[in-house]
Amino acid sequence: MDAIRQSICEILEEIQPATVRQTFYQLVRRRVIAKTEGEYKQTVVRLLTAMRRAGKIPFGWIADNTRWMRKPVSYAGLVDILERQREFYRRVAVTRDQIQGLKLPTRPTKESDSRSRNFEGESVEVDAIPPSTLRLMVRQCIEAYIDREQLRRVQMIEKEERETLRRIASNFSWGTTAKEETQDRRPI
DSSP states (O other): OHHHHHHHHHHHHHHOSBOHHHHHHHHHHTTSSOSSHHIIIIIIIHHHHHHHHTTSSOGGGBOOGGGOOOOOOOOSSHHHHHHHHHTTOOOOOOOHHHHHHTTOOEEOOOTTSGGGTTOOSOEEOGGGSOHHHHHHHHHHHHHTTSOHHHHHHHHHHHHHHHHHHHHHHHTSOTTSOHHHHHHHOOOO
């Protein structure tokens, strides 16, 4: 167990923040543990919980994506949905080359999964991709649709706004009381 704990620390130092599933798949990729439900639940989940509680790994190193709140987008009707989504739709999937190149662990495709009807070969979990690699892949997919000039202008405006806020903040005396601050205000 000490070797697994050490591997968890090394992995999280490298890829944090990461989900429990990402940590599990990195342990599998490095052949530290077997790719089984038991290893996931009884080893990784249990050890991560204990290590976080004991202060061995910072809580911030584990991402808990279940806490995200999402507000559904609303549309005027079916035609509106189809028209607005058509321009954004692009399927992104793990390729055979990525599976081989990244040495991702595979598993038999679940026949009970409705998405497997026209699927050939074994399945792979996207969580098996190292998080830094996955972030780069997602970034590249997104950036392919970004207007570079518009992005540059927005970043320049944001930089100028931050500088303006810094100048405004430097005119305040942060160590004073509210009463002293009120008395010290001068009309602009």
